Amino acid sequence: MPRSFLIKKHQSTKKTNCGRLKSKTEGKARHYFILSESESNYWSRYATQTRNLILVIGAQQPTESYTQMDLKFQYVVGNHMRRKSLLPQSLPFLALFPATPPGDSSRESFECLEYHKEYLSFSGMAMHKQRQCAWSSKKFFSCKYCEKEYISLGALKMHIRTHTLPCVCKLCGKAFSRPWLLQGHIRTHTGEKPFSCLHCSRAFADRSNLRAHLQTHSEVKKYQCGSCFKTFSRISLLCKHQETLCPLV
DNA sequence: CTGGGGATGGGGCCC
DNA sequence: AGGGCCCCATCCCCA
Structure with a gap:
């Protein structure tokens, strides 16, 4: 069970x-x-x-x-x-x-x-x-570069890439762990912004950043302080508020 | 101090 | 097994 x-x-x-x-x-x-x-x-x-x-x-x-x-x-x-x-x-x-x-x-x-x-x-x-x-x-599969352990070899190999950084940008030499991270980085050189906002004319190079941006169009902020009920567009802003700024915590 | 954009990291899942 | 993609998270910077 x-x-x-x-x-x-x-x-x-x-x-x-x-x-x-x-x-x-x-x-x-x-x-x-x-x-x-x-x-x-x-x-x-x-x-x-x-x-x-x-x-x-x-x-x-x-x-x-x-x-x-x-x-x-x-x-x-x-x-x-x-x-x-x-x-x-x-x-x-x-x-x-x-x-x-x-x-x-x-x-x-x-x-x-x-x-x-x-x-x-x-x-x-x-x-x-x-x-x-x-x-x-x-x-457990242990990483030879740090103390992390994984229950699958695939997960370990994926992690090891964060040490070896095999994906190198030909334009500036910066290295990344994953091909798609490099892809996102290359967009900072080309200026390509494939993710467009449906509510305004803005476009973004990264889907996560578009998602964060979409919160700014939302009337209801997703993250609410449990003490003073103030709402925030990002979890990071809520955490910051709760750690240091909320008068009721 | 707040809010938002930009860039990046990493685990998990699917093919 | 490895690549691609998604999602979530974080950090930095700037207005």
């Missing part, structure tokens, strides 16, 4: 291995903890026996304060909290948090979503994960 979750780490617990897991569908946030391998073995057995934790398996540990991830999870019914101080940093990301009784979910089996194997206990599946799945850091 895979579900999509939004992970948001608590600011107050930023430096610990815990945070909150928020279900996009249910809208409820729950605390989560990240476990070491030995701890995950222990807690998976514990959870299976006592049915009082939810265990969450993800492809990677959340590294930013606000990360969207698809997580596969299994419910184990009950309620339990663990002290944060006992939780070291670890990979792969395995998390647990106190459960909300999900009806008759105790009948659910545990499926390895990569190998499509079904297990009667979570610990059984966890064992399989450790032995058979490419579930360790080896699975």
Whole structure:
């Protein structure tokens, strides 16, 4: 039963291995903890026996304060909290948090979503994960120029272009990561502006800039401050307003 | 300080 | 696999 979750780490617990897991569908946030391998073995057995934790398996540990991830999870019914101080940093990301009784979910089996194997206990599946799945850091494709990691080779290659900048402008020598970025740059030399505004005579070299321009024709500004209700044409202007200028924040 | 234009970056998706 | 394209975002500059 895979579900999509939004992970948001608590600011107050930023430096610990815990945070909150928020279900996009249910809208409820729950605390989560990240476990070491030995701890995950222990807690998976514990959870299976006592049915009082939810265990969450993800492809990677959340590294930013606000990360969207698809997580596969299994419910184990009950309620339990663990002290944060006992939780070291670890990979792969395995998390647990106190459960909300999900009806008759105790009948659910545990499926390895990569190998499509079904297990009667979570610990059984966890064992399989450790032995058979490419579930360790080896699975990630690491950039040799920086510390970024990607789950697909294609994504990594695309990223590496941002270091190698293979697309060079013949007119000025400026280099870009993608051909279409170079294409957009060349328009700054030629003056070509293929994106025209339907409401006025202006034209733009870049579609995004036309889109931003279209907001200036809109009577209803898209971005509104939640405190003073002032509206803005760009998200950047709203952010700036909320950070420093809004009298009600 | 505000609003808008110009230029650019990067992830994701499709073919 | 790679290119093209889309969308979103950001930064800088200027009026």
